[in-house]
Amino acid sequence: MPIDTKSDILNAAEHMARSTGFDGFSYADLADSVGIRKASIHYHYPTKGDLSLALIGRYRQVFLDRLAQITARDTSAAARLLAYLDLYRDALDGGRSLCLCVALSVTQGALPEATRADLARFHRDVAQWLETVFRLALSDGSIRAVADPKAAAQAALAQVEGALIMARAATDHTRFEAAIDTLRARAI
Amino acid sequence: MPIDTKSDILNAAEHMARSTGFDGFSYADLADSVGIRKASIHYHYPTKGDLSLALIGRYRQVFLDRLAQITARDTSAAARLLAYLDLYRDALDGGRSLCLCVALSVTQGALPEATRADLARFHRDVAQWLETVFRLALSDGSIRAVADPKAAAQAALAQVEGALIMARAATDHTRFEAAIDTLRARAI
DNA sequence: GTCTATACCTAGATAGAC
DNA sequence: GTCTATCTAGGTATAGAC
Numbered sequence: 001m002p003i004d005t006k007s008d009i010l011n012a013a014e015h016m017a018r019s020t021g022f023d024g025f026s027y028a029d030l031a032d033s034v035g036i037r038k039a040s041i042h043y044h045y046p047t048k049g050d051l052s053l054a055l056i057g058r059y060r061q062v063f064l065d066r067l068a069q070i071t072a073r074d075t076s077a078a079a080r081l082l083a084y085l086d087l088y089r090d091a092l093d094g095g096r097s098l099c100l101c102v103a104l105s106v107t108q109g110a111l112p113e114a115t116r117a118d119l120a121r122f123h124r125d126v127a128q129w130l131e132t133v134f135r136l137a138l139s140d141g142s143i144r145a146v147a148d149p150k151a152a153a154q155a156a157l158a159q160v161e162g163a164l165i166m167a168r169a170a171t172d173h174t175r176f177e178a179a180i181d182t183l184r185a186r187a188i
Numbered sequence: 189m190p191i192d193t194k195s196d197i198l199n200a201a202e203h204m205a206r207s208t209g210f211d212g213f214s215y216a217d218l219a220d221s222v223g224i225r226k227a228s229i230h231y232h233y234p235t236k237g238d239l240s241l242a243l244i245g246r247y248r249q250v251f252l253d254r255l256a257q258i259t260a261r262d263t264s265a266a267a268r269l270l271a272y273l274d275l276y277r278d279a280l281d282g283g284r285s286l287c288l289c290v291a292l293s294v295t296q297g298a299l300p301e302a303t304r305a306d307l308a309r310f311h312r313d314v315a316q317w318l319e320t321v322f323r324l325a326l327s328d329g330s331i332r333a334v335a336d337p338k339a340a341a342q343a344a345l346a347q348v349e350g351a352l353i354m355a356r357a358a359t360d361h362t363r364f365e366a367a368i369d370t371l372r373a374r375a376i
Numbered sequence: 377g378t379c380t381a382t383a384c385c386t387a388g389a390t391a392g393a394c
Numbered sequence: 395g396t397c398t399a400t401c402t403a404g405g406t407a408t409a410g411a412c
Contacts, residue, residue: 005377021296023211026405040378042407105357106294108209120358145333151369154354155347158367162350166342169293170308179346181339193395214387228396230389 006044008034010058013051018097022052022107049112052104056118059100063087063122067129077137078187081156084130085180088160095173101126102161127153144186159183194232196222198246201239206285210240210295237300240292244306247288251275251310255317266330266375268321269344273368276348283361289314290349315341332374347371 012033016025027048031038045051070083091099104111104119111119134149134156136142146152163179200221204213215236219226233239258271279287292299292307299307318341325331334340351367 024296027407028405036377037379038406039380039408043377046407048406102353105353108212123354123357147370147373151366151373154363154367155370158350158354159343159347160350161353162346162348165290165293165349165353166311166346169311175342178339179342182335182343185335185339215389216387224395225397226388227390227398231395234389236388 005034005036005040009041009044009051010054013055014059014100015097017055017103018091018100019093022055022104022111023109049115052111052115053118055100056104056115056122060118060122060125063101064125064129067126071129076142077133077140078142080133080136081143082184082187084133085160085184088164089173089176092164092167092173092176095167095171095175098164098168099161102164105161106165123157127157130156142188144188156183193222193224193228197229197232197239198242201243202247202288203285205243205291206279206288207281210243210292210299211297237303240299240303241306243288244292244303244310248306248310248313251289252313252317255314259317264330265321265325265328268324269331270372270375272318272321273348273372276352277361277364280352280355280361280364283355283359283363286352286356290352293349294353311345315345318344330376332376344371 009030012030013025016029016033027038027041030041034041045054066087067084070080074080074083088099091097098106101119101122104115105123130153131149134143134146134152137146138149160180160183163176166179167173167176197218200218201213204217204221215226215229218229222229233242254275255272258268262268262271276287279285286294289307289310292303293311319337322331322334322337322340322344325334326337348368348371351364354367355361355364
């Protein structure tokens with residue numbers, strides 16, 4: 001198969017960023033994984049900052065697309081919330097991976113300003129999508145105990161991200177389920 | 189003042205770990221901050237793994253002591269929960285810092301097994317403390333919407349840790365408050 | 377587009393003098 | 395206990411040949 005090296009690199013980088021963090025892999029690791037040399041990686045993504053930007057850009061696109069699919073497919077607020085949670089559960093990979101958003105949020109090495117901005121935008125978009133879900137719940141009554149949709153959205157996002165980190169810290173995906181259970185239980 | 193160099197080092201290390209992550213500072217940074225040389229830091233803490241262990245050990249002791257003080261001082265479940273949340277809010281430092289527990293949980297560089305074990309123990313202890321708070325709420329009725337105390341504890345811990353990370357990612361402490369608001373609102 | 381080779385830097389860690 | 399000096403490994407990044 002003729003392949004798209006750029007995509008191969010991005011795939012390998014995303015996998016490593018999610019499992020060992022963005023600072024947890026080097027161009028050498030990437031080169032080993034893709035099967036070319038370090039210098040060739042630099043050809044496609046001159047700096048690691050460039051790589052981070054490409055990574056978050058693609059991720060944002062894919063993730064928001066999935067949210068749109070959920071909106072199109074599921075009509076009740078409860079069904080949308082559950083589908084949203086499944087997105088993260090699938091990303092967990094048995095407690096070995098974080099979603100890229102959290103993996104980058106947690107990165108200590110200075111990311112370029114453009115990447116940080118994209119990350120903030122991504123965060124905001126997801127929070128807004130969740131807010132519409134909780135707003136819908138106010139009228140369709142399919143999620144319990146929603147007072148302020150905006151506050152509920154912020155809370156849910158924090159709970160899910162925290163659950164991801166707890167599960168990864170323990171390398172135990174059941175921790176994620178346990179920490180997210182109260183959220184799931186609110187769906188009627 | 190004659191001083192305890194070992195404590196000075198630990199203080200500097202804790203501050204740096206919480207603001208820039210455990211991988212985010214070097215012995216050189218530590219040396220600059222304390223005002224001695226790298227080799228002297230190595231004298232007190234031979235490896236960075238040793239340092240991580242000393243860090244989590246002291247933190248665990250201090251934090252659990254504070255929880256015990258809350259238990260002794262506040263009698264209602266609601267008051268205990270609010271006091272617990274204040275502990276994190278104080279640790280936030282305007283969105284610049286994480287609690288050490290999250291800062292280490294999120295570390296990608298391999299921590300020694302002993303440190304990982306202490307971290308897990310710390311996590312478990314805090315979750316158990318929270319569980320007793322929610323169990324009390326079941327009888328004193330001072331926190332709304334508690335079904336299963338254990339699930340409530342896991343959820344609260346995840347929400348608080350997620351809120352910390354969101355606030356730090358945005359360098360905005362109001363994010364913490366916003367993400368924690370539904371939890372606070374449940375205290376009667 | 378991919379390679380070899382290399383420059384440059386920072387990190388963790390140790391030896392041995394004082 | 396603290397210092398200077400040094401080692402080694404690894405990371406990011408570039409030059410220039412193929």
